[in-house]
Amino acid sequence: MSNMTPMASAVNQESEPRCFQFKSARASLNELILTTSDTELLKPQLAAHAAKVPMLFNNMPVILNCQQQETAPDVATLKTLISLCRELSLVPVGLKTNPDSSAELCTALQLADFSHQRRASHSNDDETPKQAQAEAPPAVSPPPAAKVVTTPVRSGQQIYARDTDLIILAPVSAGAEIMADGHIHVYAPLRGRAMAGVNGNTDARIFCQSMEAELISIAGYFKTSEDLHTECWQQPIQALLRGSRLDTVSL
Amino acid sequence: MAEIIVVTSGKGGVGKTTSSAAIGTGLALKGFKTVLIDFDVGLRNLDLIMGCERRVVYDFVNVINKEATLNQALIRDKRTENLYILPASQTRDKDALSIDGVEAVLNELAESFDYIVCDSPAGIEKGAQLALYFADTAIVVTNPEVSSVRDSDRILGVLQSKSRKAEQGETVKEHLLLTRYNPGRVEAGEMLGVEDVKEILAIPLLGVIPESEAVLKASNQGVPVIMDADSDAGQAYDDAIARFLGEDREHRFLNAERKGFLSRVFGRKS
Numbered sequence: 001m002s003n004m005t006p007m008a009s010a011v012n013q014e015s016e017p018r019c020f021q022f023k024s025a026r027a028s029l030n031e032l033i034l035t036t037s038d039t040e041l042l043k044p045q046l047a048a049h050a051a052k053v054p055m056l057f058n059n060m061p062v063i064l065n066c067q068q069q070e071t072a073p074d075v076a077t078l079k080t081l082i083s084l085c086r087e088l089s090l091v092p093v094g095l096k097t098n099p100d101s102s103a104e105l106c107t108a109l110q111l112a113d114f115s116h117q118r119r120a121s122h123s124n125d126d127e128t129p130k131q132a133q134a135e136a137p138p139a140v141s142p143p144p145a146a147k148v149v150t151t152p153v154r155s156g157q158q159i160y161a162r163d164t165d166l167i168i169l170a171p172v173s174a175g176a177e178i179m180a181d182g183h184i185h186v187y188a189p190l191r192g193r194a195m196a197g198v199n200g201n202t203d204a205r206i207f208c209q210s211m212e213a214e215l216i217s218i219a220g221y222f223k224t225s226e227d228l229h230t231e232c233w234q235q236p237i238q239a240l241l242r243g244s245r246l247d248t249v250s251l
Numbered sequence: 252m253a254e255i256i257v258v259t260s261g262k263g264g265v266g267k268t269t270s271s272a273a274i275g276t277g278l279a280l281k282g283f284k285t286v287l288i289d290f291d292v293g294l295r296n297l298d299l300i301m302g303c304e305r306r307v308v309y310d311f312v313n314v315i316n317k318e319a320t321l322n323q324a325l326i327r328d329k330r331t332e333n334l335y336i337l338p339a340s341q342t343r344d345k346d347a348l349s350i351d352g353v354e355a356v357l358n359e360l361a362e363s364f365d366y367i368v369c370d371s372p373a374g375i376e377k378g379a380q381l382a383l384y385f386a387d388t389a390i391v392v393t394n395p396e397v398s399s400v401r402d403s404d405r406i407l408g409v410l411q412s413k414s415r416k417a418e419q420g421e422t423v424k425e426h427l428l429l430t431r432y433n434p435g436r437v438e439a440g441e442m443l444g445v446e447d448v449k450e451i452l453a454i455p456l457l458g459v460i461p462e463s464e465a466v467l468k469a470s471n472q473g474v475p476v477i478m479d480a481d482s483d484a485g486q487a488y489d490d491a492i493a494r495f496l497g498e499d500r501e502h503r504f505l506n507a508e509r510k511g512f513l514s515r516v517f518g519r520k521s
Contacts, residue, residue, distance in 0.1 A: 152453050154408025155401050156375075171453050173404045191451070 032090065033065040037073040039084050050088045063094040063114050072098040075108050082109065146182070153178060153192065160198075174214060183207065189234075193217075196239075206239040207251065221246045253361040256368045257386035259410075261402030263373030265394045266430040269466060270488075271370035272300045273477040274390065277492030279334035280477070283365040286325065288356075289339035290382035291372035292347055298338045301328065302473025312340035315352030321359055330478065335364075345378035357385050375409055384415055388424040390457060390495075394431045395443040400451050403427075407452065426457035428491060433462040434507040445505060458491030460484050461504040 036042060050057040064081060066073050073081065078095070085092050094112035097105060102115035146165035153159055153168060155175030160166075166180035169187050176192035178184060183205050184196045190208035197204025197219040204218050211232050214225050218241050228248070236251040258271040268291075275287040289297035292312060298304040303326045309319035314337070321337075328334035337356075340347065360367050371382035383389060389410050393403040407425060416423045429448055436442040449456055460466075465482030469475065477492070479485040483504055490500045 151411065152407070154411070155404040157408045157412070171451075173401075173408075173451065175401055175405065176408075189450075 029093070030060060030062050031065045031096070032062040032085070032092075033068060034081065035068050037066065037069060037077045037081060039080055042081075043084060046084070046088055057089045059089050059091050061091045061093045063096055064092050064111075065096040067096050067098070067115070072101060075105060078105060078109055143182075147180070155192070163199075166196075172213075180204070190216075195222075197241075202241045204241075207237075209236050210234050211237045211248070216246070218246055223248070253364045253367050254388060255357060255361075255386050256366060256388045256390060257371055257383040258368060258390045258392060259371035259379060259383055259406050260373065260392040260399070261375060261379075261404075261406035262394075262399045265392050265399050266460070266466075267373070267392050268296045268300050268370055269470060269476065270390065270392050270428055270430060270460070271297060271368055272475040273485075273488040274492060274495075275336075275366075275368040276328075276331055276334060276475040277477050277488060278366045278368070278495075279328070279331045281492065281496060282333065284333045284363065285366040285368060286335045286337060286360055286364050287368045287370065288337045288360075289370050290348070290378055291370065292339045292378060293341065293344045294372065295339040295341040297370050298326075298336060299473060300470055301336050301475065303328065303336055303338075304473070307338045310338045310340040311356070312343050312347045314356055315348065321356065330474075345372070345376065345381075348378065348381050350381060350384065353381050354385065375405060379406070380409065380413060383410055383423075384413070386410070386414055386423055387416070388426065390426045390428050391452070391454065392428050392430055393448060393452070395429060395433075395437065395445075395448055397443065400443065400448055404452060407454065425454040426495065427452055427454050428457050428460065430460040431462045432459045432504065434505060438507050445502075456502070457494055458487055459502055459504060460487045460491070 034042065062085065064078070064085070082092050092111060094114045095102060095106050095109065096114045099115040102113050106113040144164045146167050147161035149159060149166070149168045150170060152170040153172040153176040155173045158177045159179070161180035161182065163181050165182035165185065166178055167185045168178065171188040172178055172186055172190050172192045172194070174191040177195070178192065179195045179198050181197065181199045181201060184194050184207070186194070186208040189210040189212050191212045191214070193215040194206050194208070194213055195217040196206045200219050202219045206216050206218065211228055212234055213228060216223050216228070216239050218239060221241055221244060223239070223246050232248045232250065237248045238251055239246060239248050241247070256274070258267050258274060260267050271287060275285050279285040287297060287301070288311060289295055291297070298307055306326050309324035311324065313319040314321055314324045324337055326336045326338065328336060357367060369382045369386065372378040391403050391407060393399050410423045410425070411417050414423050427449065429445060432445070433442055437444045445456065445459055461483045463482055463484035465479050465484050466476050469479055476482065476484050477488040480489070487504055490503060493500050
């Protein structure tokens with residue numbers, strides 16, 4: 001008998017198929033950053049937004065972010081917030097709040113706790129999240145599609161992508177000027193001037209396959225070809241702002 | 252229906268008129284009825300290069316102002332059949348040209364000619380813009396030198412934004428003609444190489460014309476250099492015309508080695 005049991009269990013394992021599997025799925029989750037828990041204030045604003053972009057509210061899973069509120073909301077407040085979300089076809093799946101009380105709240109509300117994750121990234125990089133949070137409300141409305149240019153941008157020509165990104169699939173000649181409120185991508189040599197984030201967006205970046213520019217600038221911070229010659233000439237690079245420093249990073 | 256070709260460059264002194272004369276003559280030699288128009292009003296040169304300066308009576312501006320008919324103004328080339336020259340006015344300036352006037356002249360020429368070659372003035376102002384406005388094809392003349400390359404780049408931008416084709420949403424066909432090429436100086440690093448220029452301008456290469464004493468000689472004699480079949484420049488223009496007409500010819504005169512061989516040949520001759 002004693003050696004029957006392991007035998008039986010072994011047979012069992014083989015005959016019955018496995019019923020589950022863990023797989024990493026990179027589902028994209030949006031955050032709903034609430035600067036207040038006052039539903040009176042929130043409801044009309046959220047409803048108006050839902051009416052404007054009904055596609056977005058189509059049972060979209062969201063993380064409720066209450067970290068910007070001065071006092072962290074309690075269970076009762078969160079319950080009303082959650083029901084408000086469900087009314088507007090949002091599906092709250094997680095919570096970000098004060099990490100000291102988040103575990104308790106999440107157990108009570110049966111939500112996943114994202115509070116600690118946020119903290120970690122906060123301490124790593126102090127600037128980017130603040131920027132992202134500050135710009136989150138306008139970013140929710142769908143941005144205009146990027147401007148795509150497929151022909152060479154010649155000396156003396158100017159191209160401006162208003163409110164959006166600029167994608168160029170041909171060389172940008174010396175003496176040409178390309179500008180965008182968003183990012184600039186050049187899938188060819190960049191020899192002219194490139195200005196990203198011209199409306200002051202410090203998160204804008206410049207990407208190019210071969211950096212040979214006369215000048216690059218992001219939100220007014222610039223580098224001339226003299227600097228670029230010593231750093232990254234003819235290299236595939238991206239340029240981004242780190243604080244008030246315009247950095248070039250190899251791609 | 253005639254094909255309108257503009258020979259342009261942005262920068263002055265790179266060889267537009269020399270090239271216009273060679274291209275026009277080359278096309279006529281291949282049997283196409285060709286007219287060369289000098290758009291450089293006030294700085295008339297094409298008639299000198301073509302050796303017909305003594306036969307100029309009426310000019311382009313006279314025709315536009317209806318002071319003369321086209322037939323009165325067109326000069327028939329004495330050496331080459333099928334070739335005509337419409338000279339510019341030396342006493343006027345670019346303001347004498349009007350877009351409607353130019354269009355009327357081109358339309359009339361298009362009825363009887365196969366190719367209309369427009370020799371553009373330098374610059375990107377009115378004269379150059381009018382020369383390229385009606386073009387179907389552009390031959391961009393460039394020297395292997397940074398300022399010339401940049402100006403050519405600029406004129407390519409003008410072509411694709413301010414020409415009639417561009418306004419109609421079409422594109423003007425572009426060809427690169429690299430002139431005054433000196434392979435020895437390219438190898439010594441004193442001059443841009445063909446590949447450098449091609450990479451910057453990103454348009455198909457029609458031909459490379461070597462720097463040659465034959466060009467100056469031909470200009471001063473009023474004979475298009477393409478007529479000098481013994482010269483390297485003349486042969487290079489002949490190759491370019493053949494390529495323009497769809498023939499596949501290998502590029503010559505690109506490296507110093509061959510240049511050395513050729514100069515030895517010429518050295519023996521002189």
